[in-house]
Amino acid sequence: MTDTTETLYGIVDCKRNPLADLGFRAQCKSELDRDGALTLENFLVDGAIDTIRDEGLEHQHLAYFTSDSHNIYLKPDDPELPPTHPRNRKVTSSKGCITDDQIPQGSALRALYYARAFQDFLCAILDITDVYEYADPLSSINLHYADEGQELGWHFDNSSFAITLMIQRPERGGTFEYVKDVRNADNGEMNYQLTEQVLNGKTPTKTLAMDAGALVLFRGRNSIHRVTPVAGGHTRILAVLAYNTKPGVSLSESARRTFYGRLG
Numbered sequence: 001m002t003d004t005t006e007t008l009y010g011i012v013d014c015k016r017n018p019l020a021d022l023g024f025r026a027q028c029k030s031e032l033d034r035d036g037a038l039t040l041e042n043f044l045v046d047g048a049i050d051t052i053r054d055e056g057l058e059h060q061h062l063a064y065f066t067s068d069s070h071n072i073y074l075k076p077d078d079p080e081l082p083p084t085h086p087r088n089r090k091v092t093s094s095k096g097c098i099t100d101d102q103i104p105q106g107s108a109l110r111a112l113y114y115a116r117a118f119q120d121f122l123c124a125i126l127d128i129t130d131v132y133e134y135a136d137p138l139s140s141i142n143l144h145y146a147d148e149g150q151e152l153g154w155h156f157d158n159s160s161f162a163i164t165l166m167i168q169r170p171e172r173g174g175t176f177e178y179v180k181d182v183r184n185a186d187n188g189e190m191n192y193q194l195t196e197q198v199l200n201g202k203t204p205t206k207t208l209a210m211d212a213g214a215l216v217l218f219r220g221r222n223s224i225h226r227v228t229p230v231a232g233g234h235t236r237i238l239a240v241l242a243y244n245t246k247p248g249v250s251l252s253e254s255a256r257r258t259f260y261g262r263l264g
């Protein structure tokens with residue numbers, strides 16, 4: 001690990017994305033604060049997109065596929081409320097996933113994940129002092145695969161931010177849709193009325209366009225979001241870089257069982 005941007009050479013398009021530049025950081029931060037999401041198209045250079053995609057296709061047969069019916073809070077139902085209540089309504093999510101231990105040691109994804117220059121950029125725009133890898137061997141870097149018909153149903157994330165890289169776009173569908181600031185999880189404002197309108201398709205949603213090579217930083221804890229069903233020939237391949245704001249944190253055992261089918 002070095003403190004320079006050299007580790008990012010051949011991975012990040014540093015001309016278009018000058019990660020250490022204060023003006024660039026300010027612009028990214030204001031977009032994230034305004035929209036709840038920041039998209040940086042052309043974040044990865046073409047060579048890195050190609051090698052990450054090839055690694056992804058090579059390891060696709062290892063992916064653990066899940067198809068779950070779940071509520072939008074990814075929590076056990078509330079037995080006090082009826083099944084038709086937004087708290088308990090069910091959506092479907094289906095996707096395949098490979099875990100950190102299945103990503104090659106020399107992968108550009110790993111170099112990016114651990115690069116100080118990238119981590120400093122994230123801290124600056126997220127207003128946090130540091131980022132840390134997960135303590136368990138599975139959760140830090142994941143590759144998600146969605147084939148025709150697969151989707152992620154509406155949900156709120158438990159973590160306050162997520163970082164994704166689009167590696168291969170599907171032919172059609174697989175669109176990321178969201179509604180900003182529907183709830184406030186920290187002060188318990190659930191806003192079930194607006195939540196229900198979103199589930200009923202009665203509220204306009206925003207979408208994030210992402211071409212291969214785009215980085216997306218998304219605050220998904222209070223902004224409900226989904227990925228529409230993939231259509232057409234190409235698998236949607238997405239890298240997820242997950243960090244904690246404190247050291248020594250593992251993803252919960254129940255989440256690891258659900259997402260990966262194993263603990264380590």
Ligand SMILES: O=C(O)CCC(=O)C(=O)O
Nearest residue numbers: 152157164176225227238
């Ligand atoms: O696939 C995506 O673009 C978003 C993934 C997501 O929302 C999640 O993993 O919680």
Ligand SMILES: [Fe+2]
Nearest residue numbers: 156157220225
């Ligand atoms: Fe999410």
